Amino acid sequence: MQQDGARHWRRTSRLMWTMFVLWLFFSFIIHMFVIQLNTIVILGFPLGFYMAAQGSLIAFVIMLFAFAKLQDNIDREEGFAEE
C-alpha cells in the first residue's frame, strides 16, 4: 500500500471539519430556531424542545459511530491503519 502522509492528513482534516460543522449545527444553530420549531408538534413533542431533549443527542451518537467508521476507511485506504 502506497503511503502518502500529506494526502492522508488532508482527508483526515476534511472529515474533522465536516464533523465539526455538524457539531456546531446540532449544538447551537438548530436551537436558535427553537421558538419557530416549537410550532411543529409530533407525537405531542414540540420539535424545538424535542431537538434539545433528544434529537441532537441521537445525532451526536450517530455522528460518532459514523466518524469511527469513516476515519478507519481513510486510514485503510491510505495505508495508515494499524496492523
Added chain:
Amino acid sequence: MAQVDSNKGGGDFISNLGRIYTLYTGGFFAFVVVLAILEQMGVPNKFIGYGFVFLTIAVYAIIGIISRTAEVGEYYVAGRRVPAFYNGMATGADWMSGASFVGMAGTLFLLGYDGLAFVLGWTGGYVLVAILIAPFLRKFGAFTVPDFFAERFGGNFARFLAVIVLVCCSFTYVTAQIYATGIIASRFLGMDFTVAVYVGLLGILLCSMLGGMKAVTWTQVAQYIVLIVAYLLPVVVLSTQKYGIPIPQLTYGQALQDITALEQSMVSSGLADAATLKPHIKPFVTYDPLNFFALIFCLMVGTASLPHILMRYFTTPSVREARKSVAWSLFFIFLLYFTAPAYAAFAKLEVYSDVVGRDLDSIREWLFNYGAIGLIKVCGVDAVNLEAVKAACSNIAGHPGVLRLQDLTINPDVIVLSTPEIAGMPYVIAGLVAAGGLAAALSTADGLLLAIANALSHDIYYKMIDRNAPTFRRLLVARILLVIVAVCAAYTASTKPADILSMVAWAFSLAAAGIFPALVLGIWWKRATTTGAVLGMIFGFGICLYYLVGTRYFAPGFYEMWSFLSNATPDQIAKFAQLQAACASDAAQCAAFDKHAQSIANWWGVRNISCALFGLPIGFLTIWIVSLFTPAPSQRIQDMVDATRQASGEAIIRDKDALNLPH
C-alpha cells in the same frame, strides 16, 4: 515466567468478558428479586436498604481486590487491553456523577427547557473528544494527560502547569462526589452524614487502591450496569402504567401536552401565579440566549478537557478502538441523559395534576416522607405532617385552603428518588435507586481520584523528582498518594462546604480554559511553540479563575472596577449605591449588599459558570500570537506531531521506556 502467566490470565479474562458480565447482570437481577421477596415476607425497609448498599459495595470491592496488580502498565492504563465496548461502559460510569443521576431530572423539572443546556452540554462534548483529541493521545502513548504536555511542549514546566489545572479541577469534583455518597447513604440508611462520608471513602479506596486503572475499569463496568438498570426501571414501569408503552422516551410527549394545558388552567383558576410559573417547554425563561448557549459551549469544551475522561481512552488496545470507544461511551451516557427529560415530565404531570389543587386535608401522603428530611416545603415550612402544613398555610393572608403551586418548594433531588413511590412501587425499587445513585457517585470518585493520584505520582514524583525510582517504589508512592488525596477529599466533604455544587460546574470552565487550547493546538498545529502554550495556559486559566473568584467572592470590588462592562440596569445601579451606604453604616446589611453586587458583577451579563467563554479565546489567541513571534518547534517535535496523526506505527512514548523495564 510469572509475567507471561499473568498476561495469559488477563487474556482469558478479556476473552470471557461477555460471559462474566452477563452472569453478573443476571446475578444482580436475582438479588433484586430476592430482596423483593424478603420485603413481601415482611422484612423491614431499613434492612432492604442496607442490603442494597452494603452488598453492592462489597461486590465492587471484591472486583477491586481481584484486579490488584504489581505492574505499572496495569496500574496506570489497565495494560491497554480494554475493548472499546467495555471502555465505553466504564467511561459512562466515570462520567455520570451522583449529581447527574439524582439531580439532572430535578433540574429539568425546575427549569424546563432551559435545563436542557445541561443535557446538551454533557453529551455533545464527546464529539470534540473523538474528532480532536482522544485518538491522537492514544497514539501518543501517554500515561497521563500531562505526559503529552511535557513531550509536545518541551519539558516539565508545561507538565507542571497541566498538573496544577488537573488537580484544581478534579479535587473540587471528587469532593462533591464523596459529599454525594454521604447524602445518599445518610438519606436512605439514616446514617450520620459524617460516618456515611467515611463509609463511602472506604468503598472508593477498596475499588481503586490495589489495582489502579485496571481495578477501576472493571468496577466501573459493574457500576454502570447497576446505575443504568436503577435509572431506567422505575420510569419504564411508570410509562407502562400510564400509557401502556414501556418506552418513556416516546410517551412523555403526551405528558408535555398535558403539562402545557394544566399550566394554563392553573393560572386561570388561581392555583398558580403567572409571574412565578415557568412554562415547561418555553425557552429562555431562566437563562437568556447568551447564557444558555455559553453554558452549552463551556460544558462541552470542558468535557473534552477533563483528564479523568481523557485518560480512559489510554486503556484501549489501539487507536481504532479508542475512536470506537468514544462512540460507545456517548451511547451509554445517552441512555441516561435522554431519559432524564421523561422523568422530569412525568413528575411534573404528577405534581400539577395530583398534588396541586388538592384540599389541604387530602394532601398526598408521599410529600411528608420528603418533608421530614427537609426536601419538600409547603407554605415555607418543611412538610413534616398535616398539622405543620395547615398551621403554616393559615398564616398566609388569603390562603384558600387549597394547595397552590407557589406554596410548594421541591428540592431537585426528590424527582428521581420519589418516582418509585409516586408510581406505587414496592420499597425494593427505591432501594435499587439508592444503589444506582451510589454507584454513580462512587465510580466518578474512583476515576477522579485516580486522575489526581496518577498525576502526582507519575508526573510529579517519577518524572520530576526521581527518574530512577524502581517499579515497586513508584507503585507504593502512587498508592500512598491515592489514600492521602482521598482522605483530604473526604475530610473536606465532611465539613459540608457551602459552594460545593457550584464548584463542580466551575470545574468544567476551568478545565476548558486551562487545558483545551494547548491540547488542541498541540495536536492540530505544528507551529505551536512551548512559550506560546505555556503563556496560553496561564492566561486562559488565569482569566477564567479571576472572573470566577472576582464575581463570586469579591463582587462589589469587581463591579466597581468593571462597571462599564456590566449589564446592570439604572435601577440596579441605584440599588447598588443605596445598599453600599447601608452596609457602610450597618454591618448587618452587608450580606444583602454583597448578594446584590453578585447579580451585577459581570462582563456583558455572562454568568461565572461560563467563564471559559473568556478564557478560551484568550488562551487560543495567546498561543497563536506568541507562537508566531517565537522560533518554530524543532524538527524532532514536528516529526512527532506527524507521527501522532497516523494510526499505524509505534507509539511516541513507548510503554517500555515509560515503564523503565529492563528489556
